[in-house]
Amino acid sequence: MICSSSLHVSGSGTRNSPSPPSSEASDEPVRKIKASPQLNRWSRARTIRSGRKLDRSTSTESLLTKSGSLPVRSQPEIESLLLPMSPPNNKRDSRSSSSDDEKEGNGGGIPIFILSDGTGWTAEHAVNAALGQFDYCLIDGVCPVNTHLFSGIDDVDKLMEIIKQAAKERAMVVYTLAEPSMAQSAKQACQHWGVASNDILGPLTEAIAGHLGVSPSGLSRWAPERQKTPLSEEYFRRIEAVEFTIKQDDGALPRNLDMADIVLTGVSRTGKTPLSIYLAQKGYKVANVPIVMNVDLPKTLFEVNPEKVFALTINPVVLQSIRRARAKTLGLNGELKSNYCDMAYVKEELEYARKIFAQNPVWPVIEVTAKAIEETAVIVLRLYHDRKNRCSMPRISKRY
Amino acid sequence: MICSSSLHVSGSGTRNSPSPPSSEASDEPVRKIKASPQLNRWSRARTIRSGRKLDRSTSTESLLTKSGSLPVRSQPEIESLLLPMSPPNNKRDSRSSSSDDEKEGNGGGIPIFILSDGTGWTAEHAVNAALGQFDYCLIDGVCPVNTHLFSGIDDVDKLMEIIKQAAKERAMVVYTLAEPSMAQSAKQACQHWGVASNDILGPLTEAIAGHLGVSPSGLSRWAPERQKTPLSEEYFRRIEAVEFTIKQDDGALPRNLDMADIVLTGVSRTGKTPLSIYLAQKGYKVANVPIVMNVDLPKTLFEVNPEKVFALTINPVVLQSIRRARAKTLGLNGELKSNYCDMAYVKEELEYARKIFAQNPVWPVIEVTAKAIEETAVIVLRLYHDRKNRCSMPRISKRY
Known part of the structure; x- marks a missing residue:
């Protein structure tokens, strides 16, 4: 099992069959997933399955913005929001069915989380290329690596949830996030939780902006404004x-x-x-x-x-x-x-x-x-x- | 013409027909291009066509190591080697047939040079993704961009030649260079010549090395040691x-x-x-x-x-x-x-x-x-x- 499904399952039977919309689901904050109605339904079902609502009191849910906007928070403000979370690996989730979640979740490999507000293919490509530098120990299985790609991360809620999971799984986080406040939040959260991280496109985008003398749009691929851009010739x-x-x-x-x-x-x-x-x-x-x-x-x-x-x-x-x-x-x-x-x-x-x-x-x-x-x-x-x-x-x- | 062929042509007729090996070519330093004998011949012909030998006295050729090794040089040493070069855009190459080389070379677009000791596809992918942040001004042609991919850059000689050219064309340089001394040389040369630059994989590779607890091999894709790695399952x-x-x-x-x-x-x-x-x-x-x-x-x-x-x-x-x-x-x-x-x-x-x-x-x-x-x-x-x-x-x- 190359995932950590055991961590968030809130009850039996909810994982394998899509849950119908329930009263619990109806007050779910509006999520910005761009997909067919079917997919949105799937996404809602997944949120219910994840049992995230049950997590609120002790997790980073307080970072959520229900309006969908992404406020930039000051460092002390972010830190104060992060503090209520239990430090990674010191205290286990009491609902966890296994005490070895991290290892189970990665089949023994060292985990690398790839996060993106778009498809994530750029970050995956970069990680793949960088791993070429470790061929010598990957090939004989001395340091097996598991990458996990999380794409379409378009709100701070999801972002924090995944970085929190990275901390639990002792994963490093590699990300491409166009929205500057999202990138900033990722950086701060990784620092706070002691997660090694790398921003793939931020420094390059900044360098190109300086070279062209214009500002980046700061819009992720899934932003409604970007969607309007017609596919090019x-x-x-x-x-x-x-x-x-x-x-x-x-x-x-x-x-x-x-x-x-x-x-x-x-x-x-x-x-x-x-x-x-x-x-x-x-x-x-x-x-x-x-x-x-x-x-x-x-x-x-x-x-x-x-x-x-x-x-x-x-x-x-x-x-x-x-x-x-x-x-x-x-x-x-x-x-x-x-x-x-x-x-x-x-x-x-x-x-x-x-x-x-x-x-x-x-x-x-x-x-x-x-x-x-x-x-x-x-x-x-x-x-x-x-x-x-x-x-x-x-x-x-x-x-x- | 999306190139700057006019800059280095040493004489008529050498550009369109491959030159036979000549005495001038025979004392060419051994180059480490990995390709078929045909391609090596092409590469030699190209070197002759480029007229690089004629450049030696006034260029950065002194950085060359004829043994093919890549010594790490101190900052002052690199700087002293770089000094003989004329500052970019202040003094034109007297053999240049055009006074507008930079513009001609890029068809009016703002140039970005992509350098790699491997194929360069990772860097190209990253640049392509980062340029997505400038869609709004690329699409209507406000700031057209031309990328130029230089792959298989496996010695300091070629590296310096291309960065020098980047300075002439007022290009920025984006690179992936596995060999640490090559990456260091690229950084220093770009700084020296006032060329904006970005190392795509260096920081990521370093972060992954820390995460895995092992060192990167520092071998480029074209290094003989890497070539021995069998293609994976x-x-x-x-x-x-x-x-x-x-x-x-x-x-x-x-x-x-x-x-x-x-x-x-x-x-x-x-x-x-x-x-x-x-x-x-x-x-x-x-x-x-x-x-x-x-x-x-x-x-x-x-x-x-x-x-x-x-x-x-x-x-x-x-x-x-x-x-x-x-x-x-x-x-x-x-x-x-x-x-x-x-x-x-x-x-x-x-x-x-x-x-x-x-x-x-x-x-x-x-x-x-x-x-x-x-x-x-x-x-x-x-x-x-x-x-x-x-x-x-x-x-x-x-x-x-």
Whole structure:
């Protein structure tokens, strides 16, 4: 169980079945969740299930603003509001069914709470990248980590509830909160409860504001004012790129190669498909053309602008092992499997591809062995932009 | 031209055709670019094209370490090395072909340089999110911004060259540099040249190190030691999820619905495909089933665990406008177009879907109007994890 459901359950039967609106629920403060009516109902039910109302007298509920506004409080005021809370880990919630909530809640991993007033994907991405610095002890399980993403945190009530929970679970808190008073409250609450914390976007936003000479809006993604901002043209371009790319996958519709921004080619299992999709998510229309020994390539591949074609190659030993795993997944029969995965065949097919690449010297040949898709993607895009813009200093430029 | 190619071109003809290795190139210090031999050749050619060698006497080349090691220098030492450079914007490069390099290089936008020793996607993601706080002036073009991503910055030489360029272009610098001495050099150089800067991952990595009680490796993604780390199981799971999801798109292979983690359903243009792909990138196997009026749905949709089915709905006026744009893109003929985009038909089809949803009350109905894919994704995943883990406090948990 990667959660701590036992902490707040107020009674039996309330957790697994959505509670109908009751008189207890009707005086629930108005919450600002942006979702369908169904979701709002879910959210209300969840609030009831959480038993939060029962908590009021001894918790931080006094920080709540029922009007939904987010007042900035002075440090002493915040502190005086925080004081009634029991210090983390010294006194257990008497309703708790387990005395080991923190460990249970995180399956033995060290917890990191990710809080956001938007989706939280930015903070999750940053945490994921930062954890790359601890690969050496994550991989062998020396310090397993559990991240917990809490998105759409749009009022101080929820914010305090989660930070309080972080203190209980001995988690650190990483947050992105656009509203300055929310960010300030998070910082103060974490300090007060001794929770390590990090504001991912605050310092960057401030630096950009200084650079642009304008102020940030301070509006979270879910704020009604932000909702009015129409989805941008660039957004729809990205959606279109994904749809285009899916349709062209695996050599389908070779007649459309000229409509692609980027064409990838290489033998089976060089990662053309996931790379295509990754690039498509960034707004590039991608087509990929598989190279199979003794199968003619579509002539359009040689007719399109060669500057947009990228060839992928890979170490034969690695390719063989990937193909073996693939054949197993697909449940290929012995005969096809031996052909597809046979080392002599693998080498011959790579050599066949190499000759095609040599005949098209404008195509850069990218070695993908041991590279993650994200890494190959940056190489492709650097070359793509470099060729397009002829920069002395290769860069991937984007207009906002 | 979203670059500043004019600054470093040393002579005619060297920019558009790769230069052959020359005696000038052969005493080039060994560079640590990780790429195929082809790319290394490209990189060398680019170095020649950039005319960097000619720069040495008056630039920061003296900061270079030919051994490839990255010594930590004292502040006065760094400053003394930086002093020979001409102050930004006071004295122009005499070889520059334009006196308006900064503006030309950014198409009139305010430049932000993104530097990384890895791919740079984390920093780009953060900058993109932070720029959301300036929507109000970006959208109407009051303060257009140009970001420039420089990835794989793995030596002080390149780092200084780019920061120097940032000073020339009056750009701010946002960076993720794992090697502490590189991050320190970036900070000092930015301070020295009066360039606003922000370290995206440094403070977060430090906070996580404190929380885990272990030290960060300080290795960039491109460091040979990091390269030895095998791609994780989770990485291959993500690739598999993307491949699965593409194959199931648009109701293909309904017999595989039971193998999906998440099944999306809704009428055409509710964003099922891009949402599926977005979720797949996060490691979830997704299938999507389109609802078309008077077309039977696959019976497997009603046989799978209803807790993994998510229904999408949308405002009819918005749907009509999206369908109109779609019909235009597809070049649909008048008859089909009028049916597909006709308001009466759109409403009727949404009502048809609504009835199906009502018959399957376990499926949550998610309203996608005006929501970006990322926002719908977080709603789906929150419900998905909530149902799976029955948490009192809805969270999306992940193990590292």
